[in-house]
Amino acid sequence: MVDLSYLIDPVYIATIIIFIIGLQRMSHPLTARSGIVWAGAAMLIATLVTFLTPELTNFALIAIAIVIGGGLGYIAAKRVAMTDMPQMVAIYNGMGGGAAAGIAAVHLLGTTTPATSTLAVIGGLIGAVSFSGSMIAFMKLQGWMRPRPITFPGQQVVNMAVLALAALSGILLLWQPSFLPVAFSAYLPLFFVLSLAFGILMTLPIGGADMPVVISMYNAFTGLAVGLDGFSFATPNYAMVIAGIIVGAAGTLLTVLMARAMNRSIANILFGAFGATEETAVEIQGSIKSIEADDVAAMLAYANSVVIVPGYGMAVAQAQQKVKELMDQLESRNVTVKFAIHPVAGRMPGHMNVLLAEAGISYDHLFDRDEINQEFPGTDVVLVIGANDVVNPAAHREGSPLFGMPILDVEQARNVIVLKRGQGRGFSGIENDLFYRDNTRMLYGDAKETLGELVQAIKRL
Amino acid sequence: MELSLFWTAVYIVILAAFTGYVVISRVPVILHTPLMSGSNFIHGIVLIGAMVALGLATTPGQQIIGFIAVVLGAANVTGGYVITERILQMFDSSRKKPGKGD
Numbered sequence: 001m002v003d004l005s006y007l008i009d010p011v012y013i014a015t016i017i018i019f020i021i022g023l024q025r026m027s028h029p030l031t032a033r034s035g036i037v038w039a040g041a042a043m044l045i046a047t048l049v050t051f052l053t054p055e056l057t058n059f060a061l062i063a064i065a066i067v068i069g070g071g072l073g074y075i076a077a078k079r080v081a082m083t084d085m086p087q088m089v090a091i092y093n094g095m096g097g098g099a100a101a102g103i104a105a106v107h108l109l110g111t112t113t114p115a116t117s118t119l120a121v122i123g124g125l126i127g128a129v130s131f132s133g134s135m136i137a138f139m140k141l142q143g144w145m146r147p148r149p150i151t152f153p154g155q156q157v158v159n160m161a162v163l164a165l166a167a168l169s170g171i172l173l174l175w176q177p178s179f180l181p182v183a184f185s186a187y188l189p190l191f192f193v194l195s196l197a198f199g200i201l202m203t204l205p206i207g208g209a210d211m212p213v214v215i216s217m218y219n220a221f222t223g224l225a226v227g228l229d230g231f232s233f234a235t236p237n238y239a240m241v242i243a244g245i246i247v248g249a250a251g252t253l254l255t256v257l258m259a260r261a262m263n264r265s266i267a268n269i270l271f272g273a274f275g276a277t278e279e280t281a282v283e284i285q286g287s288i289k290s291i292e293a294d295d296v297a298a299m300l301a302y303a304n305s306v307v308i309v310p311g312y313g314m315a316v317a318q319a320q321q322k323v324k325e326l327m328d329q330l331e332s333r334n335v336t337v338k339f340a341i342h343p344v345a346g347r348m349p350g351h352m353n354v355l356l357a358e359a360g361i362s363y364d365h366l367f368d369r370d371e372i373n374q375e376f377p378g379t380d381v382v383l384v385i386g387a388n389d390v391v392n393p394a395a396h397r398e399g400s401p402l403f404g405m406p407i408l409d410v411e412q413a414r415n416v417i418v419l420k421r422g423q424g425r426g427f428s429g430i431e432n433d434l435f436y437r438d439n440t441r442m443l444y445g446d447a448k449e450t451l452g453e454l455v456q457a458i459k460r461l
Numbered sequence: 462m463e464l465s466l467f468w469t470a471v472y473i474v475i476l477a478a479f480t481g482y483v484v485i486s487r488v489p490v491i492l493h494t495p496l497m498s499g500s501n502f503i504h505g506i507v508l509i510g511a512m513v514a515l516g517l518a519t520t521p522g523q524q525i526i527g528f529i530a531v532v533l534g535a536a537n538v539t540g541g542y543v544i545t546e547r548i549l550q551m552f553d554s555s556r557k558k559p560g561k562g563d
Binding site: 015019020022023024026027028029032033035036037039040043046047050051053055056057058059061062064065066067068069070071072073074076077078080082085088089091092093095096098099100101102103105106107109110115215216219222223226227229230231233236237238239240241242243244245246247248249250251253254341343348349350351353354357358363366368 | 466467470473474477478479480481482484485486487488489490491492493494495496497498499500501502503504505506507508509510511512513514515516517518519520522523524526527528529530531532533534535536537538539540541542543544545546547548549550551552
């Protein structure tokens with residue numbers, strides 16, 4: 001066969017450039033779609049050119065593995081409902097981390113230099129943590145596990161001990177001291193088992209509402225693992241290094257932005273077991289008052305301005321299409337309809353934007369917290385659809401676990417209607433002061449059905 | 462890795478980190494999901510590493526782990542791409558609704 005391996009580096013360089021341009025295009029709504037198409041084309045060519053790598057064997061195995069993995073990934077991603085996107089992003093993050101850990105393991109089983117094996121160990125540790133942690137996040141989001149934090153006494157100590165042991169076994173793996181009775185080969189499985197265990201333990205105490213931060217963090221972890229793994233090859237794979245580190249940096253930035261939106265430190269999110277403890281001893285003044293759909297319909301139809309606050313409950317009920325119908329009805333009656341989007345509403349960054357876009361609501365109706373907050377005092381009706389913690393005024397009360405979290409100040413509107421499935425609490429497990437306010441009415445029921453009733457009632461008016 | 466190679470690596474990592482930071486820092490909230498899922502796709506580049514790892518594997522143990530790594534990497538790439546494309550497609554169609562848009 002003709003040696004075409006000289007093509008590899010130029011193609012990899014072009015791939016990286018196109019990735020960067022693609023990401024940049026993805027940061028603007030108008031060009032975003034072309035960005036991913038560019039990046040996809042670059043990835044395809046990079047994959048093909050990789051087959052030209054000198055001394056490459058096992059071609060059949062590689063091809064079979066690509067067909068299996070690619071086929072499964074394609075089918076799952078095509079079939080999944082838009083509301084299940086957070087867990088799909090989590091699971092693909094985990095797979096990337098798992099692949100990075102696998103590469104590290106293959107290299108550690110072969111001949112290495114001290115430098116390449118050190119980077120393989122670090123990349124392997126991070127990749128394995130991202131893999132098992134993402135799987136737990138996936139199971140929590142998919143409902144295969146209780147989304148509430150899982151805690152036990154001495155959890156932080158146990159977690160830190162497991163991490164320390166994983167690091168220690170990694171060091172022994174590199175050092176290979178002759179005085180220890182255990183053979184070198186025993187450390188490799190031990191190292192990965194401990195790393196995977198740490199990923200699981202680290203994710204268990206993190207609650208459902210903190211998942212946007214966690215998903216984004218594991219995205220950064222996988223990127224970092226891929227980047228470091230790029231150095232574990234006999235000839236460094238700079239395409240992996242650069243793409244991985246870019247994702248690591250971007251993911252870290254996104255994680256920080258998410259955490260800031262909740263006014264909490266990343267350490268607090270990771271180790272705080274937020275929502276595990278029940279808030280007690282706070283007497284909330286007032287009572288919860290419910291309302292019927294017909295009354296809400298009249299209230300909405302004769303309002304001047306309505307602000308809709310969507311939350312995870314809207315996603316669960318798949319109610320976004322009904323929200324769009326309601327918006328159309330109201331707009332035909334010259335009611336101004338706006339959407340207030342909290343940065344951490346839902347289970348992944350930008351979750352609400354995606355669902356509303358799916359329903360065909362254009363993004364000039366959507367407003368960030370900073371833009372919409374001063375408008376609430378002049379708003380006639382706020383309709384809260386399955387959101388809870390992000391509208392809880394307890395965030396303004398010192399001593400509340402939510403204290404300091406920037407919220408949507410919906411309680412300042414003239415009327416607040418809360419659509420809610422039942423009388424349960426939000427994922428944080430914290431009682432919501434908003435429900436007890438004089439200007440708040442609760443409309444119980446499945447969000448999709450309730451919205452359908454509202455649309456019909458408005459049509460009849 | 463020699464010392465000079467080490468410093469080359471440091472240069473590359475720092476510049477790549479800055480690139481990631483700068484490219485992402487001006488992204489509006491509306492695009493956080495596609496961006497996250499897009500960067501999810503980008504780290505699917507791990508596939509090419511997994512291919513090389515499996516392609517150069519000699520022992521059965523290496524081959525098994527390498528095979529799993531390629532499967533996972535390929536799923537990451539295709540899944541990440543399809544999801545990002547689907548999300549962005551929705552943003553596209555929501556723009557094209559008549560009467561709205563800026």
